[in-house]
Amino acid sequence: MTDFIPGQRWLSESETELGLGIIKELDYRLVTVEYPAVEEERTYAKNNAPLSRVTFDSGDTIRTADEMELVVTDVNELNGLKIYMAHPKDGSPEDIQPVPETNLGHTLRLTAALDRLLSNQLSSNRWFELRIDSLNAHCRQQQSAIKGLRGPRIDLIGHQLYIADQVANRFAPRVLLADEVGLGKTIEAGLILHQQLLTGRAKRVLVVVPSPLVHQWFVEMVRRFNLHFSIFDAERLNALQPETSIKDMLAQIIEEENSPNDGADEAASNLSAASGDDNPFLSEQLILCSTDFLSECDIEQLAAADWDLLVVDEAHHLEWSAQQASDDYQRVETIAKQARGLLLLTATPEQLGLESHYARLRLLDPERYPSLEAFKEEQAHYQDVAALAGRLHDESKWDEALKQEAVALLPDMDIDESNREAIQAELLDRSGPGRVMFRNTRHNIAGFPARHVHGIPLTLPDEYKYDSDEEIDGHLHPETLFHDDRWCTLDPRVTWLENFFKQHRHDKVLVICASKNTATDLHAHCNYKLGMNVAMFHEDMDLIERDRAAAFFADDFDGAQALICSEIGSEGRNFQFAHHLVLLDLPLNPDLLEQRIGRLDRIGQTDDIQIHVPYFEQHAQEVLFRWYHEGMNAFEHTNPAGHDIYLRSRDALEPLLTGDPEYTAIEALVDDTRAITTELHTLLETGRDRLLELSSFDGERAETLISDLIAADEDSPLPFMQRIFDRYGVEQEDHSDTAVILKPGPHMRDAFPSLPEEGVTMTDNRATALARDDMQFLTWEHPMVTGSLEMMLTEHRGKxxxxxxxxxxxxxxxxxxxxxxxxxxxxxxxxxxxxxxxxxxxxxxxxxxxxxxxxxxxxxxxxxxxxxxxxxxxxxxxxxxxxxxxxxxxxxxxxxxxxxxxxxxxxxxxxxxxxxxxxxxxxxxxxxxxxxxxxxxxxxxxxxxxxxxxxxxxxxxxxxxxxxxxxxx
Incomplete structure (x- = not known):
């Protein structure tokens, strides 16, 4: 048993942050230690007290309770207490004075490894080895050539990785991401955000998206990139606004009335400064909001929130002309001028008009694009360069005329096929908006499946027949007029779906309908009344419930045959393991239809996609089906001009959806839509910018990135993390060959980084992570791993x-x-x-x-x-x-x-x-x-x-x- 004497100085090995303790009381079994630095006491059992004696030797520097620093010259002992003979550190060595250990300072700086060794603050051998392994792991991650790219839960798709690699390494990037629909602009933006935040180039990010896409972005950022955005809306903003009492308001009014006019500017300045101190947009680092919210909030307050990056999705909806800019455009412009970086996302950049394209580019860099006239003149020259670049790239053998065209543009270069890459690189450097814009199309990106549509005409039930003065939604979704699931027994679409499930027992089927209530009723009918194995997915389910439903659907062995979704099923989820898509109804928005199909139509899809559309004959649903299929061929091909086609045909379409559609009127709508579609698609194709496509994707660099990431996937952090889990008391349970369940253990002292109280399932296998949204993807860049390394290296254990x-x-x-x-x-x-x-x-x-x-x-x-x-x-x-x-x-x-x-x-x-x-x-x-x-x-x-x-x-x-x-x- 250790001999304790009142007045001795001891240190708690388990709580070194308490400072230097002093023995206060003793009895036969217990010892009480006072820690003056934190004004606390601890009582320990004498025979196993986690305490170590703190003593000093000649040459050591000590600090007294009154903050004097002295150098020890000799050590004496009296009744078990140390008496240090010492002189002032910066004084004369002859000025010796006694310092009883009871007069020592109450804090002890034991951060250095040598200090901890010599003061006997020792850790176990395992802690030492874990600390060294943590150091080495930290060093390897810092030196990684793919830093920022290995953490996201994404397919390794070359053009997305290439764009992220090119943009994310820039200072405050200001670029237009303009890949064609379905090529993954959201993924590219997420990769850029992830790398900028991980490397510290950005800390504060604002993302602005159309209202229907807010949830999709939120889910994508969390599930794929471990980025937790705060959604701001009017309700949240009101909750954050400081309350102003009536007394304060009256005082401000009186002050303004009594202030002279020439002091108005100063008063306004003071008011602005005060409001800046209470700016609610400074309460979070990562903020996601809708364009509707943007149009209503205090834009000056939002712009003043010191953004490192502003991201605007569907930027082509921001209307601008040389005569007038829309309010939404001006509001985005206000923030863009203040933000250091800017990412604009649009699938239709310059193809639908130079003016619209210029409007986006001037947001990125108003100095570079000062006027529309100058831009048009530059573009006229640039189109010639782009056409030449395309020919130089496509033609294996260059004739003399082509070489002469190239010489005219590049007189200082050797124009020869053997010098093809250097010539192309020089053209990219000299011409066009290549550094501020990236655009890939399905023409230059392979790997997409074919799409086949199957329309199923059905007879409209008598119960669905009603007056034509109903809203459009009532005509397109007649089942919503019922307040319970009775409609399921009379709707022929449900009967057809039952037979379809039976005919495709071994196929995964994704069913999407517009309404949550429709999805809920249909799920209950199929599950409980028909005895079918189906899952459900809608917006009233929390993220964990949705993940479980998606995982149940993804399971090949015991999983659901079908997943019945509300419209939210078309947002932010990857169901490419399924090949059958049933659209129980059709959205009025062509972009939303493309999003629905996009859940299956993805790079990496192994089979053709079968799209099944049951619809009622001589009904609004038939009109919409024919408008999409015969008018714009939107089911079997992507439709980047869909929004503009809708705007130009809306006046003819909507009356047919609410009235009794006549055959001749439908035919006229289809013919007109087909003509509009041909016109816009021709414009899109002739507007293809070959030089821009070439600059947006370097296959060789992309392959290098993919190879590096595949190799990085082999270097799993799980074995290292399992040792961390053991040391910090995290419980581990095998889930499967590629996954583990983690839960807080009963002996865990503090909260563990990114470990929720209910636990979490982790996988270090990319394929499993992509198929199972209910699991997190454990990489060296996952917050749990980076947080664990930081925790380990900032603590003193193992020093x-x-x-x-x-x-x-x-x-x-x-x-x-x-x-x-x-x-x-x-x-x-x-x-x-x-x-x-x-x-x-x-x-x-x-x-x-x-x-x-x-x-x-x-x-x-x-x-x-x-x-x-x-x-x-x-x-x-x-x-x-x-x-x-x-x-x-x-x-x-x-x-x-x-x-x-x-x-x-x-x-x-x-x-x-x-x-x-x-x-x-x-x-x-x-x-x-x-x-x-x-x-x-x-x-x-x-x-x-x-x-x-x-x-x-x-x-x-x-x-x-x-x-x-x-x-x-």
Whole structure:
């Protein structure tokens, strides 16, 4: 049993944050320790108190309760208490004074590994090894060439990865993502956001989307990228607004009335400043809102919220003309001027009009695109260049006329087929909006399935016949007029669906209908009355319930045959394992129809898609089906012009949906729609920008990214994380061969990063993660992994340890010191200094003479022979060898610092060369193509100066130390 004496200073091994404790009371079994730094007490059992004695030796620096720093010259003892003879640290060595340990300061700085070793704050051997493994893992992630791309739950699709790789590495990117419908603009935007946030280039992001897409974006960001946006609407905004009392309002009115006119500006300025302090948009870092909300909120307040990135989806809906801009456009423009970065998403950029295209580009860079007239003149020249680029790319053999055209544009280059890639690269650099715009089409991206539509005409039941003055929704969805599920027994669509399920027992079927009530009634009818195995998915289910339904549908063995969804089923989910899509009704919005089909029509779909549309004859549903199928061929082909076709045919369409449709009127609608579709599709095709397509996708670079990501998937963090789970008390349960269930354990001290109270299922297999939305994708970039590494490396566990070495070839009593140093630069995250100086580990293994023998014995090899040593014995060894250990480690610190200098010098050289090359490239590119912004060049120059300062201040420090003593076999 340890001898405690009142007045002695002890430290809690489990709660070092309490500071230096003082023994207050004793009895036969218990000891009470007071911790003055935090004004708390703890009572422990004497025989197993987690306490260690804190003493100092000659040469140590101590701090008194009144914050004086003294250097110990001698140590005496009186009645079990230490009396330190010491002189002021910055004073005369002759000015000696006694300092009883009761007068020591109440805080103890034990952050350094050497401090913790010499004060006997020792961790177990396992904690030490886990700390070193965490350091090495942290270093590997910093040096990854695909940083920011490996974490998202996505298919490895080349054009999406290429665009993200090109854009995300820029300072405050301002680009237009204009891939054709179905090619994944949302995924590209998410990849860019994920990388910008992970690398620190961005912290605050605002995403603005049309109201129907708010939920889709929210789900996509959470499920695919682990980005948790806060949805802002009027209700949330009101809840965040500070309350103003009537008294304050009256005082403000009186003040304004009494203020002279010439002070109005100052008053307004003060009011603005005050409102800025209470800006509700500063309450969250990641905000998602609808365009409807944008049109109603205080736009000046929103713009003033210091956004690093603004993302606007469906940007082609922002109307602008040289004479007038819409209110929505002006509001987005207000924020875009304040935000550092801007991502605009649209599937129809310049194809439907130069004016519309110019409106988007001027949001990105008003200085680069100052007027519509100048833009039109530039585009006229650019089309010639784009046409030439397309021919140079497509034609394997160049005739003399083609070469002469190329010479006219590139007189300083050797125009020859063997120089094809360099010529094309030069054309891309010199021409057009290639740096501010990316557009891929299905013409240049392969891998999509064919689509086949099957219309099923059915007789309209008498119960569905009603007056023509009903709203359009009532005509398109007649079952909504019933308040219960009686309609299921009389609706021939339900009878047809029952037979269809029976005929396709072994096929997965996705059923989408507009209404939640329709989906609920249909699910209940099929499940309980017909005894079919179907799942349900609608907006009133929470995310966990939706995930379970999607997982049940995805299960090949015991899962549901069909998933019956409300309209939300067309948003944010990947059901490409299914090949049959049943549309119980049709939306009026062509973009929404494309979204529905897009749940199955995806790159990687293995079979053709069969689209089944049951509809009522001589009814609004037939009109809509024929309008889509015969008028615009929207089922079997993507329809990027769908929204504009709808706007131009709406006046003829909608009366036919509410009245008694006549055959001749339907035929006229179909013919007119077909003509409009042909016109717009011709415009789209002739507007194809071959040069832009070529600049938007580099197959070779994309293949490299895919190969790197496939290799990264093999490096699973799960084995490492399982050791972390064991150490921190997280319970693990096998779910399957590729997944594990994690839950908070009963002995878990604190909250574990990204682990909910109800637990979570994780998989480190990409294919499983893509098929199972109810599981999270565990990668080295998952918040649970990055949070665990940060938690491990910011704690003090594992910084100092003592181990017993069992090796018969080594003489018992042999002393070894394993010292782990780190070299890094303390720098703001957005500078990404780790590109040049990632945290670098230096390992030394010293013998008793201070010789470094690390080259002879590896860390892993040594760890296999190291075993646990009891703490009392560990402390005794450290105490007896304290002088030798301090001497050897201080000498070794000099040696490690010399090694670090060469590492830092190499990093500085690498940084200067890289930054100088990039700066020269941008300046040369700007001379050819004004799409390169001055802000990019200025930012690069400022970044270089900041990096120079940070790397110059980089230092080496002892991160962890292990004392190893050889024992018996």
């Amino acid at each position: 100092a340890a003592v181990s017993l070495l069992k090796n018969p070839k080594i003489k018992a009593g042999t002393l070894l010191i394993e010292a782990i140093y780190t070299v890094d630069a303390v720098a703001p995250k957005h500078l990404q200094a780790d590109r040049f100086l990632p945290t670098t580990v230096i390992r030394h293994l010293l013998d008793a003479n201070g010789k470094n023998i690390s080259q002879a014995i590896s860390h892993d090899g040594l760890s296999q022979q190291c075993h646990k040593m009891d703490k009392p014995l560990s402390r005794k060894i450290v105490g007896s060898q304290k002088a030798l250990l301090e001497k050897l480690l201080k000498a070794d610190d000099i040696s490690a610092s010399q090694e670090a200098e060469s590492i830092i010098t190499a990093a500085q050289q690498k940084m200067r060369e890289k930054q100088a090359h990039e700066l020269a490239r941008l300046k040369a590119l700007q001379a050819k193509n004004p799409a390169v912004r001055h802000a990019e060049i200025d930012a690069l120059e400022d970044q270089t100066q900041a990096l120079e300062k940070c790397l110059d201040e980089a230092r080496c420090q002892l991160e962890a130390v292990r004392i190893i003593v050889a024992g018996g076999d």
